[in-house]
Amino acid sequence: MRGGPGRTRYSQSERTANVLTVTSPSSAPAPRQPNTALFTDQYELTMLQAALHSGAAHRRSVFEAFARRLPDGRRYGVTAGTGRLLEALASFRFGDDQLGYLSDKSIVDDRTLDWLAGFSFTGDIFGYAEGEAYFPNSPILIVESTFAEACILETLVLSVLNHDSAIASAASRMTSAAAGRPCIEMGSRRTHEESAVAASRAAIIGGFASTSNLEAGRRYGVPTVGTAAHSFTLLHDTERQAFEAQVQALGRGTSLLVDTYDVEQGVRTAVEVAGPELGAVRLDSGDLVTQARWVRELLDDLGNTNTRIVVTSDLDEFAIGLLASAPVDAYGVGTSLVTGSGAPTAGMVYKLVSREDNNGDFVSVAKAAKNKASVGGRKYALRRLDENGKATAEVVGISASPSDDGNDRPLLQQLVKGGEVLPGWTGPEGVQRAALRHSESVAELPESVHRLQRGEPAIPTEYEEILP
Amino acid sequence: MRGGPGRTRYSQSERTANVLTVTSPSSAPAPRQPNTALFTDQYELTMLQAALHSGAAHRRSVFEAFARRLPDGRRYGVTAGTGRLLEALASFRFGDDQLGYLSDKSIVDDRTLDWLAGFSFTGDIFGYAEGEAYFPNSPILIVESTFAEACILETLVLSVLNHDSAIASAASRMTSAAAGRPCIEMGSRRTHEESAVAASRAAIIGGFASTSNLEAGRRYGVPTVGTAAHSFTLLHDTERQAFEAQVQALGRGTSLLVDTYDVEQGVRTAVEVAGPELGAVRLDSGDLVTQARWVRELLDDLGNTNTRIVVTSDLDEFAIGLLASAPVDAYGVGTSLVTGSGAPTAGMVYKLVSREDNNGDFVSVAKAAKNKASVGGRKYALRRLDENGKATAEVVGISASPSDDGNDRPLLQQLVKGGEVLPGWTGPEGVQRAALRHSESVAELPESVHRLQRGEPAIPTEYEEILP
Known part of the structure; x- marks a missing residue:
């Protein structure tokens, strides 16, 4: 099964280097804190x-x-x-x-x-x-x-x-279910802005590969990732123009979000714009198991065998488990992570x-x-x-x-x-x-x-x- | 039914003045913020x-x-x-x-x-x-x-x-279920320390009367309350010594926590120590409906008809609703509030x-x-x-x-x-x-x-x- 857990084309290090724009850990000093004395009952x-x-x-x-x-x-x-x-x-x-x-x-x-x-x-x-x-x-x-x-x-x-x-415990279940595929923390918007930073940090402790939260990157030197949202596509007159702008600005190794309009057309346009070096496509809606399978086939048919598939729609440890047999290369997890998955x-x-x-x-x-x-x-x-x-x-x-x-x-x-x-x-x-x-x-x-x-x-x- | 919703002995203002140590709202300026630019994906x-x-x-x-x-x-x-x-x-x-x-x-x-x-x-x-x-x-x-x-x-x-x-929406359901009895926000320890401040603020917006969170009091001028925990009783050699210390330091209007050892003995000791002016007793465990009923009777029999009953054990809007018929004067709500009650x-x-x-x-x-x-x-x-x-x-x-x-x-x-x-x-x-x-x-x-x-x-x- 191409893209399943047994797939060996991409090592973990290649993945984190290429799937998304990844920044590496830093050795910054411990962050300064605001006064904490009145965080007190x-x-x-x-x-x-x-x-x-x-x-x-x-x-x-x-x-x-x-x-x-x-x-x-x-x-x-x-x-x-x-x-x-x-x-x-x-x-x-x-x-x-x-x-x-x-x-x-x-x-x-x-x-x-x-x-x-x-x-x-x-x-x-x-x-x-x-x-x-x-x-x-x-x-x-x-x-x-x-x-x-x-x-x-x-x-x-x-x-x-x-x-x-609570967050690290949930993260641990998710990374366990992901069985080696990288999990990306993307839940900042679903929790208090400072909790979000702590949640990113806790997710990394629980085995996540990276986070979208920049303040967590700055304070704790954890790897950060991110590419584009639907609004970026909608901002441009056509999906093709949006993809061209993103590839020109961020490189062919970027991850293109292909489900703003029609997924199949989105994938075809992405490949046309970025060529075989396209880093990844991101799927954020629909039946992800089925979709990942035919998107993988389509990418391979188009010659993009090295283009990864990142999925990001309301995932939790159970959804990740269900995707084990699908050709998915990375999981983006939001709400369920930062709310401790129940x-x-x-x-x-x-x-x-x-x-x-x-x-x-x-x-x-x-x-x-x-x-x-x-x-x-x-x-x-x-x-x-x-x-x-x-x-x-x-x-x-x-x-x-x-x-x-x-x-x-x-x-x-x-x-x-x-x-x-x-x-x-x-x-x-x-x-x-x-x-x-x-x-x-x-x-x-x-x-x-x-x-x-x-x-x-x-x-x-x-x-x-x-x-x- | 004494102490039920129809009870008119205590006006809301008497309650907030006496049940617990309450501080009043301030007109402090809007709080200064740390830099927020990297609370960003x-x-x-x-x-x-x-x-x-x-x-x-x-x-x-x-x-x-x-x-x-x-x-x-x-x-x-x-x-x-x-x-x-x-x-x-x-x-x-x-x-x-x-x-x-x-x-x-x-x-x-x-x-x-x-x-x-x-x-x-x-x-x-x-x-x-x-x-x-x-x-x-x-x-x-x-x-x-x-x-x-x-x-x-x-x-x-x-x-x-x-x-x-999320917090204000949960708070609103709780204050609705409380039908006029004051709700006190006490959930800081169950959520991130900065979320706790925001949750206190949101609880007040959703109709809560006060909060235990001091930073929320400082930043937003909301009323704060608090008296003592079980550790305070356990610190002293006897419950009586603990109550005496609290009453001497905080006044007879304070709220005594009576369930560290035996609730009935706790109530009797509290009344002996503080006299008829005892502000409130707090119940934090057990079957609160039954307990509130006999504690109310006991207080009244001891002549403490003005002593209020505050309950605080894992309450949510449903538990508050169930306590509507019990002689309870205030609800302290923690976990379920700050986690949005589901x-x-x-x-x-x-x-x-x-x-x-x-x-x-x-x-x-x-x-x-x-x-x-x-x-x-x-x-x-x-x-x-x-x-x-x-x-x-x-x-x-x-x-x-x-x-x-x-x-x-x-x-x-x-x-x-x-x-x-x-x-x-x-x-x-x-x-x-x-x-x-x-x-x-x-x-x-x-x-x-x-x-x-x-x-x-x-x-x-x-x-x-x-x-x-």
């Missing part, structure tokens, strides 16, 4: 005020971010946002704008304002490496500091992890699990409410691997690291030490490392994770409590 | 390059943002994001950072870079007032300028309108509908593809009202304003004139006006819009083509 600051009043604000505390469950039927989640969170942490400072607002509105008292004015995070943060697969109750992030310092980070931590992990938020929570008592000893704490019970205590985590290196369980130790059976892989990495973000997690480097971690982490999971059907988590989460 | 700039090459870039053009359909079963949508879009437009400039990136990555050629360096939008923008209800094919935003100027705004326009309208994006598209030809005349244009057909031509719109002022149809004129039957209300407002944003749409004032417009617009719709069940759009969209 008011109760964090009123709690701080009350805890400063009672004195408990200074108790050493452990907060944990985790998801009680995966989205309905999902086999695994993908940790994402860690690098962005660490970037945002550096800008989590209460400056004049923030303090002035809190003071003008009498949201907190002067003593609390004074504390906030002097705040910068001085604790430790541990977490799953960005890109790592996670499961129910995986301790994805652990913040160790005073209650005061950890409490006020709650909303920022959850906003970043919940959003980015799970737009990862459902992580941030809970106090341990804190100092009056004697300076740590005590485990947990809410007792029936439908939202949590497991108290500082967590440690290993991925249990069998002799073939395949994951068999997520082992979570309470208050101590679980016993390692020899093949196990520790999951918690130190991200922040004494308030200082450790190198390697942020900026373009962080994204590249996270994409690699994602790829390695998913390869370690049982084959069942590639099933799109609903099911149980790919491996069970097991608690191991070391009694003192 | 790469193809907009490569199209620009090709159109500059062909000369067609300078053709006068009309782009239109509209939704082909409402989310599955919805009766109406709510236009939101207009003010934010106009704020972002002012920062849509290509500065050194943006041009340097585009140049370094060779995304566009020098001629295009020169054009971008000099760019500021000089055209006109018309649109539905923010807060206005919309229906399938309502022409929500119309951009009139050269192709070049309008083309590069596509992603920004759609990101802002799609996100904010419809996280509004599905709007931005299409070229008309452009100049070689004679300088405008010609209507539209893509012909089968499943994504658009109606070409510049649109005008009226809401047709009956003699009682109730809406009966969305009337869209093609290339000319539809005939007004006397009661009709024109829907398109000028937002930008010759590149200048007209006053009143942006900043805190824009949000206040939009919330009022939402309230008036929904009041005008047929009663059927308040049904939560799936159905057809509340009014039909009718085209009226005036032949020249």
